[in-house]
Amino acid sequence: MTKRILHVVSNVANYADQAEPTGLWLSELTHAWHVFGEKGYVQQIVSPKGGVSPLEPRSLKWPLADASVKEWLNDGSRQALLSATSRPDQIDPADFDAIYFTGGHAVMWDFPDDEPLQRITRDIYERGGIVSSVCHGYCGLLNTRLSNGALLVAGRRLTGYSWVEEVLAGVASKVPYNAEQEMIRRGALYEKALLPFVSKVITDGRFVTGQNPQSAKATASQVAALLDN
Template sequence: MKKILVVLTNTTRYHGTNDATGLWLSEATEFVDEVTKAGFQVDYVSPQGGFVPLDPRSMKYTSGRDLQIYESKDFQQRALMNSLKPSDIDPKNYQAIYYTGGHGVMWDFPDSNDLQLITQKIYQQNGFVTSVCHGIAGLLNVRVDDQYLIRDKKVTGFTTAEEILAGKKKVVPFLNQQVATEHGAKFQKKRAYKEYAVKDGRLITGQNPFSARAVANLLLKNI
């Protein structure tokens, strides 16, 4: 069975505030919709395992097929209530890993050594490493052969301009575009909130919440 590992956040609020955050739902459901239609099985993992909160703002953009996946028993149970822990994962079982976004990931993705090790192993076994929007935070500190995975690679993710437009620039602990550039990436971008995904070798990244299907389709063309 062909399998892809989908990474979700456990963070329930913007740190230092009472404002709720979590997974941006469509960044999971749109990607899952595309890859499962193509015959892939998905597993869901989070830094701590277990409960995955939803960013309430993301529900405003949920309808149609996204809503059907969200309502399914499989997604409710395996993604939102009982996501796997990193210790449950054998990287050899996966052909790709996909980091979803939502602002919550800014706090629990970057320093998860366990997720970094899983990502490193999947990449080293000729698997694909992918992300969308804030999900690039999970790639920023991944190292392969003693250097940052994203170094000298074309990548994209939620831009500083988009963070300003979202009204969260002063709340997030860092800016993905800035750190990616500091770690040697060739950061690419298009107009704010325009669908955009970029591939560099076995690294595929999407700019914003509207880019999940573009990431999935790039992956499916190359995997």
């Protein structure tokens, strides 16, 4: 049977300061979409509220905007996918083999406490599916609990955008919390690469996480390897 992937994107367009734009870090979606597309997987996009997923302006500029990003920006049908994302209540978790949380600082606001997304994540995982995230996408896993009440991330090896990367990116004073620290507080076994902004992926059973935008392709490739096996 054809595998099915559910991508999760943000609806948030600004930092707390409304004059500071943020949104989906587009390459974190496009790199994974390309990997899964080459495998022939069916893909769908969901967001907490449905509808438009704003784009992080910095992710659209050279050198961060690679060929896959430019392809999406120049393809009206692809842009339409980000203008009309599904709502969680339109999603049946049983239809999907894996969930993939994208990042961009926007997700720090609308991912962590979204109970419908938590339900979808729990259902996919407990049915034997794969839970994955890249960069700030792991904020969507902070508060997800399994049916037994345990936090999904407790005792689990994982990675995601590090605090040193926040500092080096110049946004440490703008984000609402330290995601790395919050993961550790929840009992996650957080790891990061020796150097910032290099690809790092951690696989812990059916749990796959990538550290930063540079990790998106490798993260998706690992998800695909698990699905193919």
